[in-house]
Amino acid sequence: IDWLLSKLEEQLERSRKKRDEVLKEINMLEQFISDASDKLDRLSVARGACPLCGRPLDDEHRVELIKRLSREKKEAEKRLEARRDTLRRIEQEISEL
């Protein structure tokens, strides 16, 4: 029975470690998405110049930046959704050990 208990402990340890990694990634994704939203707001109202560095920013370039950032944000949101599913699954596993 000792052997079985130590096996369960190892599994629990692995699951907790995995959970911490997924939590870290979730935090980073949320941070990225929130930052991207803020930049998109700023870019959408900018006219002629970058509101941060003041350099010229014509509409064509500005729209290019908005498209790229929106795409990256969508990809991050998909990834975030997947990681949250993974987190739920791991939490479930931990609760069943």
Add this chain to the structure above:
Amino acid sequence: IDWLLSKLEEQLERSRKKRDEVLKEINMLEQFISDASDKLDRLSVARGACPLCGRPLDDEHRVELIKRLSREKKEAEKRLEARRDTLRRIEQEISEL
């Protein structure tokens, strides 16, 4: 007495109008200051490129932007303090009418 009352009413109206103007300006100053703080945070961690438009941003230019924005932020904070004093004074006047 009618004449006196109408005079007080006019004064009350003027003070309320003044208060609304000061409140509007206070809101704009707070918005400006909060926006400036956020830009200063972004500029302070930027390295080599503008985090918003991606254009090259050498340290010299970046520090220049930070200095100018800090200065504008300080001026806005002084102005905000003054407008808040004005608001208190007007509120006082209104309460004494």
